[in-house]
Amino acid sequence: MSASSAAIGLPIVDVSGLSCSDPEKRRAVGTALHEACLDKGFFYCVGHGIPAGLVEAVFAETKSFFDLPMEAKLAVDKAKSFANRGYETLGGQTLQAGARPDRKEGYYIGLELPEDDARVVARKFNHGPNQWPQDLPGFRPAMRAYHAAMLDLAERLMRGMALSLDLDENHFAGFVRDPLAILRLLHYPPQPAETVADDFGAGAHTDFGGLTLLLQDDVGGLQVFDNDSGGWIVAQPIPGAFVINLGDMIARWTNDRYRSTLHRVVNASGRERYSVPFFFTGNPDFEVACIPTCLEPGEKPKYLPIKVEDHLQAMYRKTYAAA
């Protein structure tokens, strides 16, 4: 059950033991996660139990959506949603300050909340109904089923993260309750192979929340910054595996023992690339502060405590303002 360091440069962690009733098996996954998180902050996840058929359906519907005429995509423009749901045009975001706008178009889907939910009535950030495209009957059921499956996997992984830090399995329960959990469909058109230094599918960034569970197709293009060598590792697609990375909240909790690692996308393959990250961002009102056992005697926390929602909003303002 240990994290095997693959030739591909990132560890592979089998998380099937997290679903076992035997606490020893769950703890063994915690140990494997510990090694992987101390290593690059990025790892491949296998043994997750997500059906291959569901993943195929999500990719098929994603491609069908981005293939729609622009008029149909703009009919569900996220500008029409108070909850940041729907279509985002090519170049809509600039993840790397100073770089060109990202060469990607996207689609945001969150937990489906009815108009009369108290959080929606109060217009709480990122809470509300989704927008759904017309004339794609399979899109909504596939995305809703996949969102639910990702929530379940993220909850299991957060228990594993607690075990990895030698904490009670339910240590992160307050963060996990009523979370912001954002599914994002992404399409990267091919970009010129002679990529200039400031031109990316997605510019270098860290993720803003807790955990990111990423599906990528077989095209490749995701690059992960390696703090040890100062270079970029290519996160090659592995069929059936998720790429998981740690976001800013976990770096803050652990005083950077577990890093929120820089990553970026360059699609110089000559092919269309599709990916589907799921951002498990956590309870918006939860305050993330350094975990005392993550400090050596005399060590000071690097970060002030912050509310999940405040960090997320600040990062959205920063990366969407420049686009």
Ligand SMILES: O=C(O)CCC(=O)C(=O)O
């Ligand atoms: O498309 C990818 O492989 C990564 C996307 C990403 O890093 C993000 O949306 O935060």
Ligand SMILES: [Fe+2]
């Ligand atoms: Fe990211």
